Amino acid sequence: MKSRFITFEGIDGAGKSSQIAAVVALIESRGIHVVQTREPGGTPLGEKLRELLLHEPMHLETEAMLMFAARREHLAALIEPSLAAGKWVVSDRFTDATYAYQVGGRGLDEARFAALEQWVHPHLQPDLTLIFDLDPAVAARRLAGTGVAPDRFEREKTDFFERVRSAYLRRAAADPQRVRVIDAIQTPDEIRLQVEAVVGEACFR
Numbered sequence: 001m002k003s004r005f006i007t008f009e010g011i012d013g014a015g016k017s018s019q020i021a022a023v024v025a026l027i028e029s030r031g032i033h034v035v036q037t038r039e040p041g042g043t044p045l046g047e048k049l050r051e052l053l054l055h056e057p058m059h060l061e062t063e064a065m066l067m068f069a070a071r072r073e074h075l076a077a078l079i080e081p082s083l084a085a086g087k088w089v090v091s092d093r094f095t096d097a098t099y100a101y102q103v104g105g106r107g108l109d110e111a112r113f114a115a116l117e118q119w120v121h122p123h124l125q126p127d128l129t130l131i132f133d134l135d136p137a138v139a140a141r142r143l144a145g146t147g148v149a150p151d152r153f154e155r156e157k158t159d160f161f162e163r164v165r166s167a168y169l170r171r172a173a174a175d176p177q178r179v180r181v182i183d184a185i186q187t188p189d190e191i192r193l194q195v196e197a198v199v200g201e202a203c204f205r
């Protein structure tokens with residue numbers, strides 16, 4: 001069976017990270033080797049860049065280029081070799097997050113985003129992207145409940161996450177074959193059943 005690249009997306013607190021383990025287990029139950037990873041991060045260098053990105057103030061174009069720099073390393077050192085070896089890759093975020101957060105949230109010029117996307121991965125897109133869609137006010141309450149100190153992005157106000165959410169939905173509308181929107185207001189179990197059905201239909205049919 002052809003290897004697959006699956007990505008999870010959504011605003012902070014939408015609940016995507018809570019769903020990834022069930023999808024990995026579903027795929028592994030079919031005897032398939034799965035590599036689970038995340039962005040920014042996924043490699044030793046990427047994880048160092050993650051710390052800077054989540055905690056150091058910087059220009060929005062610096063932020064976008066560092067996201068793509070981490071991604072270039074992630075693709076070269078992990079994603080591409082894993083797919084070439086027939087493994088599936090499940091990533092907690094990828095380039096749709098750069099469109100949502102840097103273009104939608106911060107106002108990055110869309111042509112500059114597109115140029116970076118074309119440079120860094122001209123021939124690779126996820127086979128399936130799940131966007132967990134949620135009202136930013138609900139997501140903020142969920143994050144507040146974790147008791148974890150917020151990072152640079154999580155400290156942004158509701159209007160920022162409204163722009164991020166809208167950008168995610170634009171991305172989904174532009175590529176409905178690849179991107180599926182999950183209503184993240186549901187209970188974790190309801191979401192898990194929906195996610196398993198979407199992954200099963202898209203990847204195992």
Ligand SMILES: Nc1ncnc2c1ncn2[C@@H]1O[C@H](COP(=O)(O)OP(=O)(O)OP(=O)(O)O)[C@@H](O)[C@H]1O
Nearest residue numbers: 011012013014015016017018142143146186187188
């Ligand atoms: N469907 C849900 N209903 C209620 N609470 C949820 C749901 N899914 C996750 N949560 C809770 O919301 C919080 C954030 O969940 P999670 O870390 O999965 O979100 P996330 O989208 O990955 O956020 P981030 O991108 O910041 O990591 C956790 O405390 C989690 O237990």
Ligand SMILES: Cc1cn([C@H]2C[C@H](O)[C@@H](COP(=O)(O)O)O2)c(=O)[nH]c1=O
Nearest residue numbers: 012039040067093094097098101153154
């Ligand atoms: C890949 C990527 C991520 N971000 C933002 C989104 C989140 O706020 C953080 C990552 O933290 P998480 O706990 O893993 O969700 O980084 C971004 O702004 N742009 C990107 O390309």
